[in-house]
Amino acid sequence: MITERTILPETLDALAADDPAAQRARRDLRRVHRVMGTRAILRRALSACLHDARRTEPLRVLEIGAGDGTLLLALARDMAADLPPVTLTLLDRQRLLAPETAAAYARLGWTVQMQTADILEWAAADGRQDSKDASWDLIVANLFLHHFPNPTLTDLLDAVARRCQRFVAVEPRRTWLAWLASHLVGALGANAVTREDAVLSVRAGFNGAELGALWSRAPDWEIREYPAGLFSHVFHAGRVAQAS
Ligand SMILES: C[S@@+](CC[C@H](N)C(=O)[O-])C[C@H]1O[C@@H](n2cnc3c(N)ncnc32)[C@H](O)[C@@H]1O
Numbered sequence: 001m002i003t004e005r006t007i008l009p010e011t012l013d014a015l016a017a018d019d020p021a022a023q024r025a026r027r028d029l030r031r032v033h034r035v036m037g038t039r040a041i042l043r044r045a046l047s048a049c050l051h052d053a054r055r056t057e058p059l060r061v062l063e064i065g066a067g068d069g070t071l072l073l074a075l076a077r078d079m080a081a082d083l084p085p086v087t088l089t090l091l092d093r094q095r096l097l098a099p100e101t102a103a104a105y106a107r108l109g110w111t112v113q114m115q116t117a118d119i120l121e122w123a124a125a126d127g128r129q130d131s132k133d134a135s136w137d138l139i140v141a142n143l144f145l146h147h148f149p150n151p152t153l154t155d156l157l158d159a160v161a162r163r164c165q166r167f168v169a170v171e172p173r174r175t176w177l178a179w180l181a182s183h184l185v186g187a188l189g190a191n192a193v194t195r196e197d198a199v200l201s202v203r204a205g206f207n208g209a210e211l212g213a214l215w216s217r218a219p220d221w222e223i224r225e226y227p228a229g230l231f232s233h234v235f236h237a238g239r240v241a242q243a244s
Contacts (some may be wrong), residue, residue: 015193061089062140066092069114135163179199
């Protein structure tokens with residue numbers, strides 16, 4: 001285990017959405033997800049925390065740091081038949097949702113929209129100013145929380161807890177094995193941006209009960225935090241009435 005988190009700016013975050021290196025890096029990310037087994041890890045976590053979702057009511061889902069929305073689309077394909085209708089909001093600082101991705105969601109019966117915003121501004125806004133924002137059934141984060149140092153994460157997770165019933169995050173696991181593997185993403189054909197960011201992501205990742213320690217201590221949440229696959233760290237929290 002690597003003892004301390006180190007958070008350094010990732011190259012992809014500084015590139016414009018239409019920069020060819022950024023576009024390539026986002027395609028690389030899909031390959032990295034395949035190697036990490038993210039889709040199966042996320043499917044298991046979501047199945048566990050959505051088992052009580054009422055099938056008759058639309059599920060309001062927010063993905064934060066959603067990127068181009070393709071990871072959740074893969075999940076939607078796996079899970080659409082088992083879920084109620086979903087209205088999905090993809091929040092990212094960059095506008096990355098391609099029309100063909102939106103159309104693929106629509107074919108599954110999911111309503112999707114993009115919210116272009118900085119998550120820290122979203123977190124700082126008073127939830128009461130937008131009563132809809134305060135009532136997400138589920139918020140999801142993938143390879144996103146590790147961008148932030150612990151004090152910032154505490155505030156961000158507080159905002160998440162105020163605004164949802166359930167929260168699931170899949171993040172890089174901060175271990176020597178993951179660190180070693182992060183140096184090998186070039187073997188997947190990944191570009192320089194992905195090669196550099198993969199290593200930084202692992203150094204900023206999580207293990208043990210680190211995210212739970214930053215989560216609201218309120219007693220009405222049930223929390224699970226565990227390693228998954230070879231390289232991932234999963235956190236989920238559900239209000240007790242909805243918890244698995
Ligand atoms: C490593 S990518 C992960 C994308 C996607 N969740 C996935 O797993 O494929 C991180 C994403 O977070 C977004 N991001 C970084 N900092 C952000 C911020 N402060 N507010 C909103 N989005 C941010 C980036 O634009 C990028 O799309």
